[in-house]
Amino acid sequence: MEFVPTATITKLARNRLKSMDKRNRIEKNAKTYLLRSVTGFIYFINTFAIEESKKRGVKTLQPKDLYDALKMTGFEEFVQPTQQTIEKHKEIEKSKKEKKKRRKIKRYRRRKIKRKRKRKRKRKRK
Numbered sequence: 001m002e003f004v005p006t007a008t009i010t011k012l013a014r015n016r017l018k019s020m021d022k023r024n025r026i027e028k029n030a031k032t033y034l035l036r037s038v039t040g041f042i043y044f045i046n047t048f049a050i051e052e053s054k055k056r057g058v059k060t061l062q063p064k065d066l067y068d069a070l071k072m073t074g075f076e077e078f079v080q081p082t083q084q085t086i087e088k089h090k091e092i093e094k095s096k097k098e099k100k101k102r103r104k105i106k107r108y109r110r111r112k113i114k115r116k117r118k119r120k121r122k123r124k125r126k
Contacts, residue, residue, distance in 0.1 A: 006031075009038050045069050 010026070013034055017024035035075050044059075048069035056071070063086055067079050 004035065004039055004042065007036060011034055045073065045075075046074050 010031060012028055013031070017026065045066065046069075049061055049065040052065040052068045052072075053059065056065075063083075067082065070076065070079050070082065
């Protein structure tokens with residue numbers, strides 16, 4: 001059984017505990033149990049999601065399959081927060097892509113300006 005990123009799960013648990021009381025800590029054994037539980041939950045939901053995608057005749061898992069799996073297993077209350085998280089993630093990725101594109105354009109413009117300046121200097125020297 002593979003594990004999810006330890007640091008991510010630990011950070012989530014620590015932040016949740018600290019929101020209740022700053023002095024709370026997580027024992028090593030509890031951390032291990034938490035990681036195994038999270039991994040098990042992911043595999044459990046994933047199994048149902050794969051079944052849903054097979055029913056539709058699709059090989060690729062889609063968010064809809066995960067939402068249906070959550071509903072089938074009795075975790076309906078997690079569907080809406082999961083949808084919101086996915087939408088937020090999409091927005092973040094889109095803004096990152098746009099920033100990268102803007103940086104690339106700026107770099108191109110700077111290079112273009114530098115080339116023009118170089119040409120002018122060469123002309124003046126002649």
